[in-house]
Amino acid sequence: MDRPLYQLEEVSRCFGAARALDRCSFSIPAGRVTGIAGPNGSGKSTLLSLLAFVERPDEGRVLFEGREEHPFSPAVRHRVTLMPQTPFLLDRSVFDNVRYGLSLKKETTDVADKVGRALARVGLDFDAFSRRRRHELSGGEAQRVALAARLVLDPEVLILDEPTASVDAASSFLIHQAILAFAAQPGKTVILTSHDAAWLDSVSDEILFFFRGRRVTEKMGLLLFGPFAKDPASGAWVAGTGQGTIALPEPPSADAVAAVPERCLRMGTEEGAHEAGFDAEVRETALEKGRTGARVTLIGAGFPLTLSCPPHQLPEPGRTVRVSYPLSSVQWL
Numbered sequence: 001m002d003r004p005l006y007q008l009e010e011v012s013r014c015f016g017a018a019r020a021l022d023r024c025s026f027s028i029p030a031g032r033v034t035g036i037a038g039p040n041g042s043g044k045s046t047l048l049s050l051l052a053f054v055e056r057p058d059e060g061r062v063l064f065e066g067r068e069e070h071p072f073s074p075a076v077r078h079r080v081t082l083m084p085q086t087p088f089l090l091d092r093s094v095f096d097n098v099r100y101g102l103s104l105k106k107e108t109t110d111v112a113d114k115v116g117r118a119l120a121r122v123g124l125d126f127d128a129f130s131r132r133r134r135h136e137l138s139g140g141e142a143q144r145v146a147l148a149a150r151l152v153l154d155p156e157v158l159i160l161d162e163p164t165a166s167v168d169a170a171s172s173f174l175i176h177q178a179i180l181a182f183a184a185q186p187g188k189t190v191i192l193t194s195h196d197a198a199w200l201d202s203v204s205d206e207i208l209f210f211f212r213g214r215r216v217t218e219k220m221g222l223l224l225f226g227p228f229a230k231d232p233a234s235g236a237w238v239a240g241t242g243q244g245t246i247a248l249p250e251p252p253s254a255d256a257v258a259a260v261p262e263r264c265l266r267m268g269t270e271e272g273a274h275e276a277g278f279d280a281e282v283r284e285t286a287l288e289k290g291r292t293g294a295r296v297t298l299i300g301a302g303f304p305l306t307l308s309c310p311p312h313q314l315p316e317p318g319r320t321v322r323v324s325y326p327l328s329s330v331q332w333l
């Protein structure tokens with residue numbers, strides 16, 4: 001059993017009347033890669049800033065190794081490093097940007113060597129890049145320099161908010177490799193977010209799911225937002241647009257969101273009794289970390305959905321498949 005590194009006890013973070021995090025209680029293990037997933041505004045960045053001790057919760061406690069810690073507390077300073085969603089680079093050379101954190105830590109030995117190794121870990125050649133300035137880097141290169149500036153600090157806990165946002169496939173792959181190489185070292189913990197579900201699956205040992213500031217206990221494969229309508233012919237409730245509809249139980253309120261757990265979605269079979277079904281187009285397929293499972297991303301009735309399947313049953317992108325689910329599996333969030 002993994003030792004919990006963090007324990008959150010009834011943690012809330014409020015902005016005015018809105019709760020970006022709403023009474024969250026869960027733990028995060030040491031020595032693993034934990035992915036944080038959820039739609040826009042679900043509280044992921046807010047959570048990361050609390051885990052990095054950049055901010056304090058308004059309610060509840062964040063325990064680190066069993067003790068309540070705070071911003072600037074010596075127990076977490078230099079041990080936990082956050083790369084924010086839009087990392088800031090100084091208007092100086094790449095070398096100075098990567099070295100900057102070392103100088104804050106007052107590390108003066110083997111500086112050039114350490115900077116060179118950190119750049120190599122994100123696929124940047126020291127001779128080609130170390131003298132370049134911020135404006136001489138592509139978006140993907142700048143993101144990798146920002147990651148190198150965290151890796152050079154050799155933290156115990158590396159927290160990354162959307163490290164592959166707006167980078168191309170090559171940079172995304174290099175960032176993936178750098179994170180896995182970091183995580184493979186003894187005693188290292190990585191906590192990260194990404195909107196790219198397949199990428200997050202391929203890098204994470206475990207994923208925690210969030211929705212509207214709360215942790216959702218399992219991975220939801222399908223989220224259905226209103227407006228919902230009642231089919232006058234059948235009397236059944238449906239979500240969807242002109243591109244088709246998806247059947248639901250009666251919504252409890254107009255702004256409720258329906259969710260179907262990924263494990264309840266089945267692909268390629270006709271629906272049985274007490275099940276609903278709809279046609280969906282396969283958009284993307286990906287193998288999970290360890291390659292024992294695979295994930296399929298589809299679009300049905302205008303809604304994106306993901307479901308898992310054995311790697312040998314992966315359908316071809318572009319195919320239309322039938323997706324079925326028990327109506328009783330629909331949860332209201």
Ligand SMILES: Nc1ncnc2c1ncn2[C@@H]1O[C@H](COP(=O)(O)OP(=O)(O)OP(=O)(O)O)[C@@H](O)[C@H]1O
Pocket residue numbers: 015018019020038039040041042043044045046047
């Ligand atoms: N400084 C702030 N002031 C006011 N509201 C904020 C602030 N920071 C976050 N929020 C609100 O808190 C909620 C959660 O925001 P947060 O950035 O944590 O979500 P997220 O899941 O990271 O979203 P995204 O995927 O879009 O990055 C949102 O409704 C957001 O508008």
